[in-house]
Amino acid sequence: MSNKQLWGGRFEKSTDEMINEFQASINFDKRMYREDIEGSIAHAKMLAAQKIISEDDSQKICAGLEKILKKIDSGDFEFKIALEDIHMNVEAALTEEIGAVGGKLHTARSRNDQVALDTHLYMRKQVREIQKLILELQKALVDAAEKNSDVIFPGYTHLQRAQPILFAHHLLAYFFMLKRDFERFEGVYSRADIMPLGAGALAGTTLPIDRNFVARELKFGEIYQNSLDAVSDRDYLLEFLSAASILMIHLSRFSEEIIFWCSREFSFVELDDAHCTGSSMMPQKKNPDVPELVRGKAGRVFGHLTALLTTIKALPLAYNKDLQEDKEGVFDALDTVKFSLSVFAQIVSGMKIRKKNMRRAVEEDFSNATDVADYLVKKNLPFRLAHEVSGKIVRYCIEKELYIKDLTLDEFKKFSPLFEADIFDAIKPETCVAARNSQGGTSPRQIELQIEFARSWLEKNS
Ligand code: ARG
8 A cells, every 4th residue: 555646645544544453452352461461470570580681670560560450450441452462552551651661571572472371371260260160050950959859750862751760860961961071171271271481483582581480470380392382372272162162062952951841842840030031922921041042152152163273274383363363262152151151050050840740741651661671571581572562562552542550460461471460560650760770870879879979079179
């Protein structure tokens, strides 16, 4: 663009502004101001310890940075797009605050390793917050499981009633999925816990820095061993987005179930009024908006994962401005995951369980057909034959519009002479559930053990 163009003056100015706006990241990376300042303070202390700058200058810099932190905390700070990003906004404010000595802060440092440091620090904190929210949701699940430990409802496969199970068993399945989510985030934490500062722009620095000093100061577990790697990779963010996506899958599947459990067709649960909305037209409606939204928001988290994978996939080493695109998706995923976990814990603890309807559902179906077969197996009939007998009984019942429990002993005996009066007890939902006492199964004893495990795991990790 040239001034010589007739319209040059006007166009060049507006183009400049547009480009500035296009490339500036301050509107979103300002949320890392605390980490940026913490990192800079550690860096300034290291510079003095290594005699790269004087102790006096370092103290001035640190005091200036503390002041800026307070200003930003109190909302008394103007972020400027012209200064591009959080790093240059803070540095410019520092020089304004303490004069030319502020210019010494960026010694032996590049924005490339600085932004990497900020993001690592930020992610470490955020991962801990997410883990705390996972624990809260898990606690709500275990509480609900314990409170409803005697409630039987149908377990499904193919969304067809399969076998009766304890409702607590279903809730605890999500507890264990969330346990692995928690552990996945522990992995994310350990990758965010590697210290990149000192990589410089890409190749290190000619100045005698001490990277371990900074790592100790900021309590990092280790440091990046290769400066190119330190400024180039964003694998810990990809790992975060993967862990976040898997977590959202779990929440989304649970949302889907809660949504149909709320429908009149199921009527298994009722959400708290405070967690639902009505319809502007249909007075009878009580809509499960919250689980619907969680289910819907899962998509944007998966989108952010795909976006970042795509951004990084063909980037040559080392830093490229494309990498600035890492932040908005990650921040949005963080907000989405945290919000979803918080509302979900409330949904679970506020959810009313409609025990009678659940009970009716297991009484009025054929989910005890496996137990009829198992009854015959215990009388030494090979399972394949027993399966066939039970199948025929089901077909007979469907034709007669009966359930298995409605048959007389004589009717049972027509299908097999092995049936005795104890068949009626063997097909009661309580008996079916209690009989599945294999490890991890649905019997009250197994659920007790799962709850015990869950409680002690929660305590260990809280
Ligand atoms: N705002 C930039 C980012 O988020 C900071 C690093 C800029 N480095 C550079 N060489 N332009 O990636």
